[in-house]
Amino acid sequence: MLASLDRAKRVMQIPTEDTSMDETLSLLIAAASQAIENHCKRSFRKKLYTERMSGYPSLYLNLRNYPIHHIEEVRADQILGDYEEIGDGRLYREWGWPIGEHNISVTYLGGYVLPSEATKEEPRTLPESIELACLLYIQMIGRNPGAKSERVGDISVTYSDDSEALPAPVAALLTPYVGRWV
Structure with missing residues (x-):
C-alpha cells in the first residue's frame, strides 16, 4: 500500500491507539493505492x-x-x-x-520500498508526493465519497460523473510518475 495505516491516522487526526477505524482506513488505503497505480499505469512496489x-x-x-x-x-x-x-x-x-x-x-x-514495507535495513524510498496523493485521496473519499457538490439548506447533493478520473489535486501530484507508454 502506498501509505501506512499509522501515517493515515496521524494525517486524519485519529489517535494511534484508536483502532475502531483501522479496517475502514486499510480498505481506503488499498483502494486509493490501486486507483493511483491504475492511473499511473504501473506498480510502485519494489x-x-x-x-x-x-x-x-x-x-x-x-x-x-x-x-x-x-x-x-x-x-x-x-x-x-x-x-x-x-x-x-x-x-x-x-x-x-x-x-x-x-x-x-x-x-x-x-520499484520503490513502500511505507508499509519499510524496515530499518531497507527504509522507504517511495517519493513523498505519491504517499501524499494517496493520503489526500483517502481523505477526499472518506469525507464525501463520490459527491461533487453539497448544499445544506433544502439538502442537495450532486454526484461526480467522472468515475475513472482521480481528483485534480491527486492527479497533479502524480503527473511525474504516469507511464510514458501506450
Whole structure:
C-alpha cells in the first residue's frame, strides 16, 4: 500500500491507539493505492518483474516499474548483454533492439520500498508526493465519497460523473510518475 495505516491516522487526526477505524482506513488505503497505480499505469512496489515487449526501430526500451535496482536478464532470441540502463527505467542499445511482436523479455528488480514495507535495513524510498496523493485521496473519499457538490439548506447533493478520473489535486501530484507508454 502506498501509505501506512499509522501515517493515515496521524494525517486524519485519529489517535494511534484508536483502532475502531483501522479496517475502514486499510480498505481506503488499498483502494486509493490501486486507483493511483491504475492511473499511473504501473506498480510502485519494489519486487522482481518480467515484462514482454515488442522490439521496434529504436535505441531505447522503457520499463514500467522504475527505479531499476538490478536487471536479471534481457532476452530476445538469445540473452542480450550489450545494453545500458540509463535511468528512469530506460534501456539503451547502440545497435537498436530486435524488431518483432512481443519478442523481448526483461526480468528486473524495480520499484520503490513502500511505507508499509519499510524496515530499518531497507527504509522507504517511495517519493513523498505519491504517499501524499494517496493520503489526500483517502481523505477526499472518506469525507464525501463520490459527491461533487453539497448544499445544506433544502439538502442537495450532486454526484461526480467522472468515475475513472482521480481528483485534480491527486492527479497533479502524480503527473511525474504516469507511464510514458501506450
